[in-house]
Amino acid sequence: MKSSFFSVFSILGRYFVALYKSFTSITTAVKATLPYLIGSRSRDVRREITEQYPDPVSSRTPEDLPARSRGHLFNDIEKCTGCGDCEKVCPVNCISIETEMGPDPQKTWVAVFDIDQSRCVYCGLCTDVCPPQSIVNTHQFEGAVYQLEDLVMSFGRGRVTFEQRQKWDEMRRVSQLEEPNL
Amino acid sequence: MSGWNDVLHQAGFSFENELLTGVAAILILFFALMIPVSALFSYVDRKISADLQARVGPNRAGPAGLFQPLSDLIKLLQKGNLKSGRWLWLVLQTAVLFSSAVCLPIASQMALVDVEMSAFLPLFILLAYAITVMVLGLSQHTISGWLGGVRVASQVLAASFPAFIAILSLGLYAKTFSWTEIVASQGFSPLSWHLFRDPFLFFQFPIFVVSGLAIVGLSPVDGGQSAFDIQGGVSSEFSGFQVVLLRLTKQYAFYFWCLIATVLFLGGWAVPNKSEGFFDSLGLVGQHRAVEFIVLHLKVFALAIGVIVVSRVTPRLRSDQVTDFVWKVLSPMSLMGFAGSLLVLAWRAAS
Numbered sequence: 001m002k003s004s005f006f007s008v009f010s011i012l013g014r015y016f017v018a019l020y021k022s023f024t025s026i027t028t029a030v031k032a033t034l035p036y037l038i039g040s041r042s043r044d045v046r047r048e049i050t051e052q053y054p055d056p057v058s059s060r061t062p063e064d065l066p067a068r069s070r071g072h073l074f075n076d077i078e079k080c081t082g083c084g085d086c087e088k089v090c091p092v093n094c095i096s097i098e099t100e101m102g103p104d105p106q107k108t109w110v111a112v113f114d115i116d117q118s119r120c121v122y123c124g125l126c127t128d129v130c131p132p133q134s135i136v137n138t139h140q141f142e143g144a145v146y147q148l149e150d151l152v153m154s155f156g157r158g159r160v161t162f163e164q165r166q167k168w169d170e171m172r173r174v175s176q177l178e179e180p181n182l
Numbered sequence: 183m184s185g186w187n188d189v190l191h192q193a194g195f196s197f198e199n200e201l202l203t204g205v206a207a208i209l210i211l212f213f214a215l216m217i218p219v220s221a222l223f224s225y226v227d228r229k230i231s232a233d234l235q236a237r238v239g240p241n242r243a244g245p246a247g248l249f250q251p252l253s254d255l256i257k258l259l260q261k262g263n264l265k266s267g268r269w270l271w272l273v274l275q276t277a278v279l280f281s282s283a284v285c286l287p288i289a290s291q292m293a294l295v296d297v298e299m300s301a302f303l304p305l306f307i308l309l310a311y312a313i314t315v316m317v318l319g320l321s322q323h324t325i326s327g328w329l330g331g332v333r334v335a336s337q338v339l340a341a342s343f344p345a346f347i348a349i350l351s352l353g354l355y356a357k358t359f360s361w362t363e364i365v366a367s368q369g370f371s372p373l374s375w376h377l378f379r380d381p382f383l384f385f386q387f388p389i390f391v392v393s394g395l396a397i398v399g400l401s402p403v404d405g406g407q408s409a410f411d412i413q414g415g416v417s418s419e420f421s422g423f424q425v426v427l428l429r430l431t432k433q434y435a436f437y438f439w440c441l442i443a444t445v446l447f448l449g450g451w452a453v454p455n456k457s458e459g460f461f462d463s464l465g466l467v468g469q470h471r472a473v474e475f476i477v478l479h480l481k482v483f484a485l486a487i488g489v490i491v492v493s494r495v496t497p498r499l500r501s502d503q504v505t506d507f508v509w510k511v512l513s514p515m516s517l518m519g520f521a522g523s524l525l526v527l528a529w530r531a532a533s
Contacts, residue, residue, distance in 0.1 A: 019511065026492065026495065026496055029495035029496070030491060030492060032495075033234055033491070033494070033495050034234075034491065036233065036234050036235070037230065037233050047236070048232075048233075048236055048237055048238045049237075050236075050237050050238045052238065052241075
């Protein structure tokens, strides 16, 4: 870099311009921020946006959340077909499904449908792939429990005893005899 | 000292037992001066910053969070214990900060010592405070502490120079550096403050305040104590009681610096001239000083809030950026201001 007598003035000039710019940037920042301190409280943009959870007045409730918020999962066992797509797509393997042949041959008996909420990451993939849309994300977000095991939510209809299974096999056999076309 | 004598004799207190007086003085200084001041300033800092940032700030401990410093104190005292190597730091720190009470100019004639060079005492006290912080850093067993201590020392040495020059240029107008004379050369009306006496002094005031922030170690110029690469520098090994003491003394030093800046540049405790006669005619001598105290502290709080607002909107500087800024901007500007004040005075004297 060629230095000359006049380059001193350009360096000095840049020094003072930098000083001036830093001063104006600080005043711009203060002008932008000071209304938060001394402005009126009624304007929404300058009120405190802190939610003082669990203060009942200032916290959000499940009704306040946006429509597509992904809270805890819920499975409507009446609609569930037991296809297991949600179990396969879950990235953290938090859904466990056990199915059996039920009394009605067209409907699967979903014996065990456990969702481990401690593992669920609330990605919503299971709700996307469910064909009958039985599994949904609710808006519930409060789920603290005292024991880790209490976080497993069971939606299944329950495991079937050996006698009950025999009874159902008998029922199916009888109904197939009556309607041999099926 | 005569002011305190009046107040204490009115209260019926006497100085016969020296040991008792000494112990009482230390306890009073600690519990009636340092702890309330630093608690109040930390609360004000947190609430003002929160309001500025659309947050709420402390609001659970006590009404509007007023007892938050107390709850922080209790919580932190339960957490750690004092390591044996830190006793030197404790002793130095306490001694330095107690010595600040000697020259605290809170009302007329209320400073315990008021000599011709009083205005330089706070600067040297804060330098000693910063040396104790450096000692704290170097007394740690990790390299983070050593680096933090050394960075603090470099920052403080740099920042004391513009502050020194600012006080010097003030002395051109006050003709001396004792508190009473400095405030007597100003007045109640803002136009008679040192701030507006001279366009160069107007710029010496922010130079003085910012260099004070660099000495005390407050953002945005707290590079040595806020660096993430050394995990906080001098406070990287801390817990419990030591955190309390460091925070307490930092807030107290901030109050101290704001007080000195107000007395030097913003008119101090000057009240309108008529009010002195008003109080004397009623026979109340002490109350006059109470009014001065209140006026002074209103200005101190206004200055502190202004500093907090500007600190919260300015990005924090790195330690080397702080020393660059102080050596390359604050020091030349304060020297130019000093020369400019000399020229202005010479021009006024000549014409």
